[in-house]
Amino acid sequence: MSDLRIAVVGTGLMGADHVLRIRDRIAGAVVSAVIDPDTSRAEAAAADAPGARCFSSLADAIAADAMDAVLIATPGTFHQPDLLAVIEAGLPTLCEKPLTPDAASALEVVQVEAAGGRKLIQVGFMRRYDAGYMELRKMIADGGMGDLLALRCAHRNPDVPDSYTQQMLINDSVVHEFDIVRYLTHSPVTSVEVKHLKRNPNNAAHLDEPILVLLETASGVVADVEMNVSVRFGYQVKTEAVFADGIAEIGRTSGTTVWRDGRFSGAEHTTFKTRFAPAFEHEIQSWVNAAKTGTIDGPTAWDGYLVAAACAAGVRALEAGERVEVDYADRPAFYA
Amino acid sequence: MSDLRIAVVGTGLMGADHVLRIRDRIAGAVVSAVIDPDTSRAEAAAADAPGARCFSSLADAIAADAMDAVLIATPGTFHQPDLLAVIEAGLPTLCEKPLTPDAASALEVVQVEAAGGRKLIQVGFMRRYDAGYMELRKMIADGGMGDLLALRCAHRNPDVPDSYTQQMLINDSVVHEFDIVRYLTHSPVTSVEVKHLKRNPNNAAHLDEPILVLLETASGVVADVEMNVSVRFGYQVKTEAVFADGIAEIGRTSGTTVWRDGRFSGAEHTTFKTRFAPAFEHEIQSWVNAAKTGTIDGPTAWDGYLVAAACAAGVRALEAGERVEVDYADRPAFYA
Amino acid sequence: MSDLRIAVVGTGLMGADHVLRIRDRIAGAVVSAVIDPDTSRAEAAAADAPGARCFSSLADAIAADAMDAVLIATPGTFHQPDLLAVIEAGLPTLCEKPLTPDAASALEVVQVEAAGGRKLIQVGFMRRYDAGYMELRKMIADGGMGDLLALRCAHRNPDVPDSYTQQMLINDSVVHEFDIVRYLTHSPVTSVEVKHLKRNPNNAAHLDEPILVLLETASGVVADVEMNVSVRFGYQVKTEAVFADGIAEIGRTSGTTVWRDGRFSGAEHTTFKTRFAPAFEHEIQSWVNAAKTGTIDGPTAWDGYLVAAACAAGVRALEAGERVEVDYADRPAFYA
Amino acid sequence: MSDLRIAVVGTGLMGADHVLRIRDRIAGAVVSAVIDPDTSRAEAAAADAPGARCFSSLADAIAADAMDAVLIATPGTFHQPDLLAVIEAGLPTLCEKPLTPDAASALEVVQVEAAGGRKLIQVGFMRRYDAGYMELRKMIADGGMGDLLALRCAHRNPDVPDSYTQQMLINDSVVHEFDIVRYLTHSPVTSVEVKHLKRNPNNAAHLDEPILVLLETASGVVADVEMNVSVRFGYQVKTEAVFADGIAEIGRTSGTTVWRDGRFSGAEHTTFKTRFAPAFEHEIQSWVNAAKTGTIDGPTAWDGYLVAAACAAGVRALEAGERVEVDYADRPAFYA
CATH class of the missing domain: 3.30.360.10 (Dihydrodipicolinate Reductase; domain 2)
Structure with a gap:
């Protein structure tokens, strides 16, 4: 079976780390695309991932059929449109926490995913x-x-x-x-x-x-x-x-x-x-294995919503x- | 210097334990009296302390000049009259916690001790x-x-x-x-x-x-x-x-x-x-050393009162x- | 860069374990061939490695160009001819310890490797x-x-x-x-x-x-x-x-x-x-990374010889x- | 029962430490004599033990009936005559290791003690x-x-x-x-x-x-x-x-x-x-308890001899x- 092609969205601290982790520690996967509106940062991250292409938007990468799965590592305030896009595109996705910054927007993602009928969104609760x-x-x-x-x-x-x-x-x-x-x-x-x-x-x-x-x-x-x-x-x-x-x-x-x-x-x-290095590796490997079969294996969008609701109460x-x-x-x- | 003569009041679990501790682990002290209204229990404890006399009340022991210092190990509800008696008699005393069962009675003890002008009551906060x-x-x-x-x-x-x-x-x-x-x-x-x-x-x-x-x-x-x-x-x-x-x-x-x-x-x-075995030994040894000079060295009656007031709030x-x-x-x- | 194709020689306890490890935990590598004279054992191991082919001898696998690198997990008594074959074929190889069962045969391997001018043999000292x-x-x-x-x-x-x-x-x-x-x-x-x-x-x-x-x-x-x-x-x-x-x-x-x-x-x-699970993963990942560049990164054949000489003295x-x-x-x- | 009167022989580091330990941590014993040919050192140690008398030799202290038991803390080379003297005087004795500096002299002590028919010498193997x-x-x-x-x-x-x-x-x-x-x-x-x-x-x-x-x-x-x-x-x-x-x-x-x-x-x-502070306390308390009954409770002179013989082989x-x-x-x- 060929390697899962992963697009990493967001190349800040967390995203850049995931690029190296996938390259060095994850079996059966490659970083095929690096997405960041900050082109120079995207290129720096792509330099660590042989064969990866750079995009300035998720839409462009989807249009180019540049990946089989998506790892979202942008700040939470940017998550919702990307989540809706990957559900639309049918791409198994690992989204770093939080799912979205508030319970209402998280619930929308949940509803869209449920309507689509496929579990595609996994939330990055690595613990x-x-x-x-x-x-x-x-x-x-x-x-x-x-x-x-x-x-x-x-x-x-x-x-x-x-x-x-x-x-x-x-x-x-x-x-x-x-x-x-x-x-x-x-x-x-x-x-x-x-x-x-x-x-x-x-x-x-x-x-x-x-x-x-x-x-x-x-x-x-x-x-x-x-x-x-x-x-x-x-x-x-x-x-x-x-x-x-x-x-x-x-x-x-x-x-x-x-x-x-x-x-x-x-x-x-x-x-x-x-x-949490071993936990991150374990999390991403599990997700990669599941994504090859078109689904996820871990905390769902619904789990992400529940946490968003609890955070609202916490604040x-x-x-x-x-x-x-x-x-x-x-x-x-x-x-x- | 001759050994400090200690009267142990109350020969339940705690009192009986203290009798053995003083005999086996404390320097410069002997159990000279064992006081318990339950005569057979007192005699059983006294059998562990060579030379100790038995009394059925603290008053009798004081009248007989049977001790230089007192260790009170009765339940807290019985403490107050005994504390007033040892203050009256001028005997350095280690009183197991609580000082008394409530803040009001503890405050009375404090006031009587303060009026007497000598710190005689140490409370058994062994921590x-x-x-x-x-x-x-x-x-x-x-x-x-x-x-x-x-x-x-x-x-x-x-x-x-x-x-x-x-x-x-x-x-x-x-x-x-x-x-x-x-x-x-x-x-x-x-x-x-x-x-x-x-x-x-x-x-x-x-x-x-x-x-x-x-x-x-x-x-x-x-x-x-x-x-x-x-x-x-x-x-x-x-x-x-x-x-x-x-x-x-x-x-x-x-x-x-x-x-x-x-x-x-x-x-x-x-x-x-x-x-807390080492703590009990350390506590009693410190008290014995101080009692030989007619005073105490540790938590005072005032500390006992403060804790009683906090306990009242706690309840x-x-x-x-x-x-x-x-x-x-x-x-x-x-x-x- | 495409995945390193690994042939695992020997599918006993250790070999079977390595097949799973490469599949599940190693980045940038796949098991492309499983080699064992015991055909049913080889097939069982190959079933765990999607896409792997079975061979009954290393020579057959080399002839079929079935791999880029070799992992030898047979008992030590069988190592020497396979080591000479991989040197001949120019294949980076990880050989489980011992290199060979005695110092003389180990020295022969060393001499052949040295004559070939490329470091191809890494010995499995995972510590x-x-x-x-x-x-x-x-x-x-x-x-x-x-x-x-x-x-x-x-x-x-x-x-x-x-x-x-x-x-x-x-x-x-x-x-x-x-x-x-x-x-x-x-x-x-x-x-x-x-x-x-x-x-x-x-x-x-x-x-x-x-x-x-x-x-x-x-x-x-x-x-x-x-x-x-x-x-x-x-x-x-x-x-x-x-x-x-x-x-x-x-x-x-x-x-x-x-x-x-x-x-x-x-x-x-x-x-x-x-x-030693993390050590095995680290060892094999390091070797895979080096093998992709045609060499090894770890204990050499010479290290294997030195240990064989020390073992002889130890016996x-x-x-x-x-x-x-x-x-x-x-x-x-x-x-x- | 009255306190055991202990003479401490030798007031170097170890002896001075034992004086404080007996005073502060041992039940039922007092330091009644401090023996050292160096008078000023003896007096310094005695100052720590209320009521202790100073002697410049063990013989003088024995003649003055200054103790019920002896603790020897001089260097090993001085032990033998003192050990023979305490056996002669019938005094339970704790002797810091070694019993004597060599196996032959240790055997002599053993033979004299055995002839006397009472176990009086305990050796300070505090472990x-x-x-x-x-x-x-x-x-x-x-x-x-x-x-x-x-x-x-x-x-x-x-x-x-x-x-x-x-x-x-x-x-x-x-x-x-x-x-x-x-x-x-x-x-x-x-x-x-x-x-x-x-x-x-x-x-x-x-x-x-x-x-x-x-x-x-x-x-x-x-x-x-x-x-x-x-x-x-x-x-x-x-x-x-x-x-x-x-x-x-x-x-x-x-x-x-x-x-x-x-x-x-x-x-x-x-x-x-x-x-080894708790071990020293435990050792001395055990010895004190036994010495009150005229005997010892711990490693004997024979144990001391066995160790001396093993040390000879060790050297x-x-x-x-x-x-x-x-x-x-x-x-x-x-x-x-």
Whole structure:
């Protein structure tokens, strides 16, 4: 079987990274097109992908039949028209989160996809492909530790650029927990509440964090998430699952241990790129394998909508300082 | 210098344990008296302490000049008259927590002690003597990791007896966090809020836990405490301190590692007795050393009162489901 | 650039595994041919590789121009004629260890390759691609911990098949240390000594192990290797490096930690397949990338010869119970 | 029961430490006498022990009936006459290792004690009181992991004073392994062999180490000991026990974990004083408890002799570079 031809839309940090990953780590796929309105950036990325053509718009690439599948890595505000276009063109697509910037536009994508009758849009919630989360999900489903009661989570970044806003704490960062909590528990997030921890004086003036976000699922599980984007020491995503009969923890770093100067130590991640590198590879390989058969294998557009709705509640909770219930549209039969 | 003669009041689980500890692990002290209205229980405990006399009341022991210092290990509801008696008698005393069962009675003890002009009452908050908490306190004071922003705590018991009530989640268990959070941060706890995690089905019908308790200090630090008395696997008290520049964690078990049957493993504590054995020894040794000079060295009656006031707010928060502010009396100059 | 067409020779455990790995995890390559005299086994393996053709001999596959590169996964006793054939055909080849079963035949391969003037043979010492060993090698070269003084190694298998002989302790198992010690230290192994530890009563009658193998390098570093093929609990390869100023350890397992029944625990590997899965992927991807340019990138035929010579000394040491010096031929200028 | 009166002989580093330990951490004992020919050093130590008297010789202290028991902390070369004196005086005695500097003089002490008919001499092999070694001994005796096959040990010091000689590698350092290997395995050490690892360039000119010492027991267990007195980073004593069915490891440090600057880390010991502080306390408390009944509870003079004989073989092995068998006298019936 010949290689899947992938068009990468958007060649910023994330898109450029995906170009290299597909070239170096993914079996059965090639980057056949690189799409960016910024032509020089597109050409730089294409230089890393032997044989890839450059386009300044997705429409042009579709018209040129330049690909079998699409990977969207532009900012979320640009996603909706491209998503509608790939559904129209029948191209299996992996769309980096968020699906779209708000619940209403996400619901439109869902409705268009459902009307088309084919699952073509996969959303880039890569945590589902992380070995720890996968093992934890199995443990929960398995029931050997008794009921899951709580998830105690930490999501820590060393720092963020000045462009990172207060709302992005929810839309850019907690967004991952909205998906993974539901994925782990098989139960939707029904409410969100936000508590402010003591403000980190390292922060830019417009940022008030870390925060503690409390999510509750329909099944009664409570997840408390320390969302911290300024903790300097490194990048860390971990979860402690509290079961009726015991505890499980994922996300500890390991590797070489060094004894020096009266201490033993090991390296911690400093960026999501290394922390989730195996998850990204696993995610994209799974998608490539599915895309060759004309479909997807992972979080759907509907999952993307659910998270968008939860984020909307999260932003209201962040602003209001109160518990906010999440409001979901009915699930189309297509996604049952 | 001759050994400090200690009278142990109350020979239940805790008192009997202290008798053995003083005999086996404490330098410069002997158990000279064992006091319990249940004579046969007192005699059983005294049999473990060569030379100890039995009394059925503290008054009798004081009248007989049977001791230089007193260790109170009766249930909290019986503490107040005994505390007033030892103050009257001028005997340095270590009183197991709680000081008294409520803030009003605790304040009376404080006032009587202050009127007497000597610090005689030390409260048994043994976590202050745990190596991990001591190291963490030093790290916070030291400032090398930047401001302390949050404390993420877990207090887990394998199970509790049927007599353990819902209010005891606060008065018997979270009570320790009320003291240690203030001790670590040098700032009083100003509010309490309680969230219910998913109820553990292992629980007796009258217990609804685990709970997540949110404490805030005057300095803005938030401590979230998973209070869990039914987690089966073992006994665990741990804290993750979130600083501006990094993280510190205390309370992980260590010891012999065994590789068997495809896993590596190590022993976890199953009771506070082993988890805090070094802390209890350290606490009692410090108190003995101070008592020889007629005073105490550790949490005072005033600390006991502050915790009682916080517990009162905690119980209201548990029942009301809302954030409750803690109401403190003014600090007597005596404790400045 | 089109995919590298790989012929896999030998479809036993290892060969079948490589077929799946190339299909699922390697970028820019396809299995184009599967070669095994056992036709039904070859067909079974080919069924896993869409488009692959079956051959009963390497010669037939070469004649059919069925591949751009060769991966040899037959037992070592069959390697030599195939190695000579791929050199003759100019095909970049990854040959599973050992290069050949003895030093003399290995030297012949080396001489033929050198005469041909192209480096075509890479030997499958996958430890060089393990993250831990790579980090350790860098640390040694870097010098920040001072001189490397010793390596304390353990190589533990849960068990071995009845066909595993006493000599295979050296030729099949310690063989990896012969390569990696030299690779880490940049210095050849000059002597071998073998000590018997207490015999594991789990062993088959013909096996007397575990053994402790002492290797010395020209630079004076001593590696002591616990070679243990019957330790039941799991599969473990680890090394503690003793430097002048500190210690570094690689090979500890990590992952999800579970607290249950009074213990905390984590999974240990039970087979080299999972322990070295990332190393195998890294090794084969590196080789594929090089093979596309007509060469190799990794341990050479000369490295394979050096290890064969060290193994010969190791077998003599195992049998003689004495320290044996390793006898090496002069290095051909071609491998300088 | 009144406190045991202890005379501490020798007030160097070790003796002064024991004075403080008895005062601060040992129940039912007081330092009643401090003995040192260096009067000013004796007085300094006595100042730490309220009520202790100073003597310039053991004979004077015995004549003054100044103690119920003796703790000898002088250098080994001075032990023999004092040991004979305490046996003569019938005083339970804890003698820091070595019992005496050589096997012949140790045997004399043994014979005198046996003739006296009372076990009065305990030797300070404190590792027997370390929680890890105790747990490991129980695991070996218990048999649940199958036969013990090997012990892989490391004994690492940050550095040593210039007065530390090459022979002290055996007599001062490996001495502990000679006792503990036999204690763990219930089987005498029958041979010793020494291998030189690469010399640490940090060493003084007269020191050639680290060394690897191979001990074999009568039961066939082999212990390989990395003896390293110059590893800078800290103080570490650890052992990995290789059983037929699994592995157990003792001696890893734990405690507070700190995440900073891209690494997680924890404190390692830097001196035996902290590493073995609980073992020293446990040892002395056990001895005190036994001494009150006129006897000892721990390694006997015979154990001290056995280690002296093994050290003699160890020194020969260090010098000869060959395996040396240990030569033991017959065990007196008294120690059966």
